[in-house]
Amino acid sequence: MRSKALVFLLFALAIVNVKCNQEGDALNAWKTKLVDPNNVLQSWDPTLVNPCTWFHVTCNSNNSITRVDLGDAGLSGPLVPQLGLLPNLQYLEVFSNKLSGSIPSQLANLTALISLDLYQNQLSGSIPPALGNLRSLRYLRLNSNQLSGVIPLQVIQLIYWGNLRIMNVSDNQLAGTVHHHNKTGFAVTKIIQDAKA
Ligand SMILES: *[C@@H]1O[C@H](CO)[C@@H](O)[C@H](O)[C@H]1NC(C)=O
Ligand SMILES: *[C@@H]1O[C@H](CO)[C@@H](O)[C@H](O)[C@H]1NC(C)=O
Ligand SMILES: *[C@@H]1O[C@H](CO)[C@@H](O)[C@H](O)[C@H]1NC(C)=O
Ligand SMILES: *[C@@H]1O[C@H](CO)[C@@H](O)[C@H](O)[C@H]1NC(C)=O
Numbered sequence: 001m002r003s004k005a006l007v008f009l010l011f012a013l014a015i016v017n018v019k020c021n022q023e024g025d026a027l028n029a030w031k032t033k034l035v036d037p038n039n040v041l042q043s044w045d046p047t048l049v050n051p052c053t054w055f056h057v058t059c060n061s062n063n064s065i066t067r068v069d070l071g072d073a074g075l076s077g078p079l080v081p082q083l084g085l086l087p088n089l090q091y092l093e094v095f096s097n098k099l100s101g102s103i104p105s106q107l108a109n110l111t112a113l114i115s116l117d118l119y120q121n122q123l124s125g126s127i128p129p130a131l132g133n134l135r136s137l138r139y140l141r142l143n144s145n146q147l148s149g150v151i152p153l154q155v156i157q158l159i160y161w162g163n164l165r166i167m168n169v170s171d172n173q174l175a176g177t178v179h180h181h182n183k184t185g186f187a188v189t190k191i192i193q194d195a196k197a
Helices: 002-031 081-085 105-109 129-133
Strands: 057-059 065-069 076-078 091-093 098-101 115-117 122-125 139-141 146-149 166-168 190-192
Touching (some): 002 081, 081 105, 105 129
Parallel strands (some): 065 091, 091 115, 166 190
């Protein structure tokens, strides 16, 4: 009886550990793709049990990542699909770097996300329609990049069906205009987009 319980406990612990390592692995996969001239990612040691002691990373009481704070860090390189593997991430703050490439659609799996701040980088390509899944998102700041295409309807609908308060897509190469319909709930939401088509 007793040994069975112990085996179960060890098994449960193993599951917990694997989960933590997975999140660390996801961030480490990103690190390997980044150029980091200021060594801000020096503490990101993938051999640790979990990433919760890494600088610029915040975890909840379950050792699951809730914040990544790397604004104005001098980083260049891409955003990677593995960033979608952080189920409890609430704040992805990577503004004012030199990040390039497209926005991975896998970010649509970050269903706990409150703030997606990718502004002032060199991101290109279109805004993934799947970001319309992010019902908890309150701040979506994509301004000052090189994004093209139109804002997907699914993303605009976050204003009506989600919690979005600010969407700044200004200073990109987006086409089209967004009309300010005055519907209930819309007045508190700001869309900031360039007038030029
Ligand atoms: C930690 O995990 C437990 C069990 O899965 C859950 O009930 C609890 O809400 C979690 N706490 C946080 C801060 O996510
Ligand atoms: C989200 O995660 C699920 C399961 O982990 C996966 O099947 C799906 O492809 C992911 N979606 C995106 C957009 O990455
Ligand atoms: C929106 O983006 C533009 C361009 O980056 C910036 O100048 C402006 O301050 C931003 N506005 C808000 C409210 O974030
Ligand atoms: C929207 O309409 C309501 C009712 O007519 C009005 O009080 C409010 O000022 C309007 N809001 C905006 C942003 O135009």
